Amino acid sequence: MNIFWREMKSYRKSLIFWSIGVFLMVASGMGKYAGLSASGQSMGQMMADMPKSLQAILGIGNLDLNTASGYYGMLFVYLLLMATIHAAMLGANIISKEERDKTSEFLFVKPVSRHHIITSKLLAALVNIIIFNLVTLWASLLIVGKYSKGESVAGDITMTMLAMFILQLLFMSIGTATAAVQKKSKAAASLATGILLLTFVLSIAIDLNDRLASLKYITPFKYFEAKNVMYGGGLDVVFVLLSAALIVVLVAVTYVFFNKRDL
Amino acid sequence: MNVIEINHLTKTYGKSRGITDISFNVEEGEIFGFIGPNGAGKSTTIRTLLSLIYPTSGNAKIFGKDCIEFAPDIKKEIGYLPSEVFYYDNMKVFDLLKYSASFYKKDCTKRIKELAEIMDLDLTKKIDDLSLGNKKKLGIVQGLLHEPKLIILDEPTSGLDPLMQQKFFELLETENQKGATVLFSSHILSEVQRLCNRVAIIKEGAIVTVEKISTLQENNYKKFKIHTKTALDKGYFDLPGVSQLEVKDHLVHFLFRGNLNGVLQKIAETDITNVWIEEPDLEEIFMHYYVKED
Numbered sequence A: 001m002n003i004f005w006r007e008m009k010s011y012r013k014s015l016i017f018w019s020i021g022v023f024l025m026v027a028s029g030m031g032k033y034a035g036l037s038a039s040g041q042s043m044g045q046m047m048a049d050m051p052k053s054l055q056a057i058l059g060i061g062n063l064d065l066n067t068a069s070g071y072y073g074m075l076f077v078y079l080l081l082m083a084t085i086h087a088a089m090l091g092a093n094i095i096s097k098e099e100r101d102k103t104s105e106f107l108f109v110k111p112v113s114r115h116h117i118i119t120s121k122l123l124a125a126l127v128n129i130i131i132f133n134l135v136t137l138w139a140s141l142l143i144v145g146k147y148s149k150g151e152s153v154a155g156d157i158t159m160t161m162l163a164m165f166i167l168q169l170l171f172m173s174i175g176t177a178t179a180a181v182q183k184k185s186k187a188a189a190s191l192a193t194g195i196l197l198l199t200f201v202l203s204i205a206i207d208l209n210d211r212l213a214s215l216k217y218i219t220p221f222k223y224f225e226a227k228n229v230m231y232g233g234g235l236d237v238v239f240v241l242l243s244a245a246l247i248v249v250l251v252a253v254t255y256v257f258f259n260k261r262d263l
Numbered sequence B: 001m002n003v004i005e006i007n008h009l010t011k012t013y014g015k016s017r018g019i020t021d022i023s024f025n026v027e028e029g030e031i032f033g034f035i036g037p038n039g040a041g042k043s044t045t046i047r048t049l050l051s052l053i054y055p056t057s058g059n060a061k062i063f064g065k066d067c068i069e070f071a072p073d074i075k076k077e078i079g080y081l082p083s084e085v086f087y088y089d090n091m092k093v094f095d096l097l098k099y100s101a102s103f104y105k106k107d108c109t110k111r112i113k114e115l116a117e118i119m120d121l122d123l124t125k126k127i128d129d130l131s132l133g134n135k136k137k138l139g140i141v142q143g144l145l146h147e148p149k150l151i152i153l154d155e156p157t158s159g160l161d162p163l164m165q166q167k168f169f170e171l172l173e174t175e176n177q178k179g180a181t182v183l184f185s186s187h188i189l190s191e192v193q194r195l196c197n198r199v200a201i202i203k204e205g206a207i208v209t210v211e212k213i214s215t216l217q218e219n220n221y222k223k224f225k226i227h228t229k230t231a232l233d234k235g236y237f238d239l240p241g242v243s244q245l246e247v248k249d250h251l252v253h254f255l256f257r258g259n260l261n262g263v264l265q266k267i268a269e270t271d272i273t274n275v276w277i278e279e280p281d282l283e284e285i286f287m288h289y290y291v292k293e294d
Helices: A002-010 A014-037 A043-048 A050-057 A068-098 A114-147 A156-183 A185-208 A210-218 A237-260 B042-050 B071-079 B093-101 B109-119 B131-142 B160-176 B189-195 B215-216 B261-267 B282-294
Strands: B002-014 B014-025 B031-037 B057-061 B078-081 B150-156 B181-186 B196-202 B206-212 B222-228 B243-249 B253-258 B272-278
Touching: A002 A014, A002 A114, A014 A068, A014 A114, A014 B261, A050 A185, A068 A114, A068 A156, A068 A185, A114 A156, A114 A237, A156 A185, A156 A237, A185 A210, B002 B042, B002 B181, B014 B042, B014 B057, B014 B196, B014 B206, B031 B042, B031 B160, B031 B189, B042 B057, B042 B150, B042 B181, B071 B078, B078 B131, B093 B109, B093 B131, B109 B160, B131 B150, B131 B160, B150 B160, B150 B243, B160 B181, B160 B189, B181 B189, B206 B215, B222 B261
Parallel strands: B031 B181, B031 B196, B078 B150, B150 B181
Antiparallel strands: B002 B014, B002 B057, B196 B206, B222 B253, B222 B272, B243 B253
C-alpha cells in the first residue's frame, strides 16, 4: 500500500485544484441560467431560433433549457469534457511520470513486481477519479438544487454522474494504455488528451451531420448524452457493455505492455 | 559462489549499440570493478541486471536466480546507486528514505540515521533544494539503508568531493568486510584500482578483459612526458618496454612498462627542464589492449 499512499499524496494538490475548478464550472454555468431565467425570456425559444449547427455545438438537442435540469444537461457536456481530460491526463501521467522524471531507477529496483506497481497506481488513479466524480455530484446537487424551484433533479443528476464515471474510467484507461505503449514517456499525456479531443470533435461532427451517425460507436462522447440519459432515459446497455469491454482491454494492454517495457 | 553470473548477455535497441555477448561472474564477497569509457555499455549491463531493461538474448543470474524471472525476490538484497540520481523533488530527504525503507520488511530508521551521519546528509531538507553532491549522498544512503548483500554502484563518485569520496570508500569497505559483494562501475581507473579485487573492462559494448587488479598493475603503463634543455637524439629513450615514442624538438612522449629504474636513470643522465609521469588514461589502456589483440 505504500505506493498507493505515495501517489495519493502526490496527486492531492492537483485533485484539490481540479475539484475547485469543477465546482466553479457548475456554479458559474448555473449562475448564467439564473441570469437568463430572471430576464423573463424563454430560453428554449431563443435557442430554437438558433441555427441547428450552433445548437449541436452547444449540445442542446431536445433539452428544455427553461428548466434548471435541462440547462444542467447542456452544461453536462463541459463537465464531461473536464472530467475526462482530468482522467486521461491522470492515467497517462501516473504511469509515465517515473520514466519522465527518471525516478524509475528508484521505484523499479525495489523488491516489488511491475504488476504490483501498476496495480497500486491504477488504484490511486481510480480513487482520484471517484473523488472528482463525487465532488461534481455534490456541487451539481447543491447548485442545481438551488435553482430548481422544486423540480426534482437528484435522480437525473446522479444518472449523468454515473455516465460520467464510466467515461472517466474509459479515458483513464486510454491514458494508462497510451503511457504503457508509447515509447516516449514525455508524449504520453499529450497523446492521450489528443485522442480525447479528437473523439470530442468527432462527436460534434456527428451532431452536425446525420450521415456520420454510425460513427457514434467510436467516440465515447456519444455513448451517454445528457439528453438521452436524463428524464428517465438511463444508460444504454449497449454502450455500457461496449465501455466495459474497452476498459478491460485497455487495462490489459496497460499491464501487458508495461511489463515488457524497457525503462 | 558467484553472486552475479552473466551469460552471453546481449541488448540491442534501436540505433544505439547496447551490449554484445557479455559474460563474467562476480564472486561472493569481492569488490568487482566494471570499467570502460562513457557509453561503453556499463549502465546497460547494470540496468539489465536490475531488470529495468530486458536482454535481447542471453541471461544473468543473481544469487543463483534468473534476474528477470525472480526480480522482486532478488531485489530485496540489492542496493543500487544510479549514475544520475533523481528522486521525487517535492519530498523531504527523510520522507524519501522512509519511503524507500518501506519496501523492505525491516526497520531501517537506525541505519538511516547512522548512514546520514557518516555521509553528512541533512535529513530535513527538501530534495529539490539539494545540490548534485548532496543528491548523490542521499543516493548512497538510500542504496545502503537496508543492508543489502549485493551493492551495485554506477559511477558513484561523480559529484562527490574528495573528502566524501574517501568516507564513501571507507563505508563500502566496511560493508564489504561485513560480507556484502560490490559491483562498482566507473570510468576512473584509479578509484577502481584502489578499491577492487578484480575488474572487467568493457569497450564498445563488449568485454575486453576480466583481470585481477594485481595483474593489471603488473601491466601498469606509465605515461612519460619529458621536456629537455637540448634536443635529444631520437633513439635515446628507445628502451625495452617503451612504446608510442614521440620526440618533438625538446619534448619527448612515451608509454613505459617494466622496471622504472632504468628509465629514471636515463632521465637523470639528461639535462631536463620538466618531467611528468602519469597514469595513462583509460583510452590509452584500451589502446594497449587492442594492440595486444592485433
